[in-house]
Amino acid sequence: MRIAIDYSAAVNQRAGIGRLVRNQVLALADLDHVNDYRLVYARPNRGSVPQFPRARNFERREVGLRERWLTILWHRARVPLPADWFSGPVDVYHCPDFVLPPLRHARGILTVHDLAFLMRPDCADDRLRAYLEEVVPRSVRRADFVIADSENTRNDLVVLLGVQPASVAVVPGGVEARFAHVTDADELSRARHKLGVGDAPFVLAIGVIEPRKNLNRLMDAFHDLKQRASVPADLKLVLAGGNGWLYDGIFEHHAASPIREDILLPGFVPDQLLPAIYSAAEVLAFPSLYEGFGLPVLEAMACGTPVVASRASCLPELAEGAALLIDPTNVDALTDALELAITDPELRAQLIEQGRQRAAEYSWRRAATALLDVYRRVALA
Numbered sequence: 001m002r003i004a005i006d007y008s009a010a011v012n013q014r015a016g017i018g019r020l021v022r023n024q025v026l027a028l029a030d031l032d033h034v035n036d037y038r039l040v041y042a043r044p045n046r047g048s049v050p051q052f053p054r055a056r057n058f059e060r061r062e063v064g065l066r067e068r069w070l071t072i073l074w075h076r077a078r079v080p081l082p083a084d085w086f087s088g089p090v091d092v093y094h095c096p097d098f099v100l101p102p103l104r105h106a107r108g109i110l111t112v113h114d115l116a117f118l119m120r121p122d123c124a125d126d127r128l129r130a131y132l133e134e135v136v137p138r139s140v141r142r143a144d145f146v147i148a149d150s151e152n153t154r155n156d157l158v159v160l161l162g163v164q165p166a167s168v169a170v171v172p173g174g175v176e177a178r179f180a181h182v183t184d185a186d187e188l189s190r191a192r193h194k195l196g197v198g199d200a201p202f203v204l205a206i207g208v209i210e211p212r213k214n215l216n217r218l219m220d221a222f223h224d225l226k227q228r229a230s231v232p233a234d235l236k237l238v239l240a241g242g243n244g245w246l247y248d249g250i251f252e253h254h255a256a257s258p259i260r261e262d263i264l265l266p267g268f269v270p271d272q273l274l275p276a277i278y279s280a281a282e283v284l285a286f287p288s289l290y291e292g293f294g295l296p297v298l299e300a301m302a303c304g305t306p307v308v309a310s311r312a313s314c315l316p317e318l319a320e321g322a323a324l325l326i327d328p329t330n331v332d333a334l335t336d337a338l339e340l341a342i343t344d345p346e347l348r349a350q351l352i353e354q355g356r357q358r359a360a361e362y363s364w365r366r367a368a369t370a371l372l373d374v375y376r377r378v379a380l381a
Helices: 007-011 017-029 067-076 126-142 151-161 187-195 215-225 248-256 269-280 295-302 316-320 332-345 343-358 365-381
Strands: 004-005 035-042 058-066 090-095 107-112 145-148 167-172 202-206 234-241 263-267 283-286 305-308 324-326
Touching: 004 067, 007 090, 007 316, 007 365, 017 035, 017 365, 035 295, 058 067, 107 126, 126 151, 126 316, 145 365, 151 167, 151 187, 151 248, 167 365, 187 263, 187 269, 187 324, 187 332, 202 215, 202 269, 215 234, 215 248, 215 332, 215 343, 269 295, 283 295, 283 332, 283 343, 295 305, 295 343, 305 316, 324 332, 324 343
Parallel strands: 004 035, 004 090, 035 058, 090 107, 107 145, 145 167, 202 234, 202 283, 234 263, 283 305, 305 324
Antiparallel strands: none
16 A cells, blocks of 8 residues: 655644644554555755654655645645645545645545634634635545544534545544653753743643633633632743734733733743653643644643643543543633642542543554554545
8 A cells, every 4th residue: 555644744843733743654654564655745944853754664755845835836726736746656645734635546535633713713813714714624525534633523524514424533642652750850840940930839731822722711710729828829820832823812811910920921842841841730721612632631641740621622532530621611610620630639649540541541553553544444445
């Protein structure tokens, strides 16, 4: 079987989808030494350091254009230039980042990670939302098969975009082995220095800074939490992540907070520091309004950190029974859950143990096995 994978996201995106695609492909390289793979990718952005599998059955095919120009050609100008012209003859062509270009002979597989632009249009930039509303449904119609990260997104695809249930499968994310509780004092010190928390205890939220992450309500809940005598007086809130879209309102909300000095926004944090950052936190707060998967929830659990998460979208799939789940619009419920996760020793121990067990259920090898099953099914159809 000859398989082409659009590897552009893995080359150019440090976090999020980029990390998911990298880990899926690296796990495929460990799992499958029989089939031939061609990683097709746009010219890397300046400063990016691409990571590729070293397996002999994985070949690189760089396209001589930046990703932006390919987007313009394929999805705005709709130039009928087949992507499998770049890969050469293949049986299946997998695009793991929402959009599928025209294909000549290959059967197309598309991964749609979420439908946030339809489910939460108020949280998306107008221009980007308009683009996605046009291009994603068109790509779904063009695809021979669709992959979702969760059952929740699979259901959204069936209900909102009319995908036939038999033509969509779930390939979940995984947790890398390096995510485990960190006890090394130097590693923890580096993580704390990067975040700017010093020796203070802190609540961690991690992800892109944008309205869908519900950070304004989290800041309000933290303000209320700080008024309670049960929590440490020097408790901090860390909102870690690069800027997404519509982030101005979040920074304005932060600036207006009476406890803004206790709310830190360190920006994007290096990938290699994540296990220590999770391990140093008292609790991970993940009150998102909508998610396609929610990898930080599992990574925090693997590092032995209690989790307070939203009951919205896919998060109950991942966290039910292993985290405190709350209505993301209820600030009081979020405050109460954070207080319990920080101050109740018996509950913390229970969440830590249940979280580790849950995270152990998700591996990148499991994800690669599910992905390979999809490739076989589509190639033989």
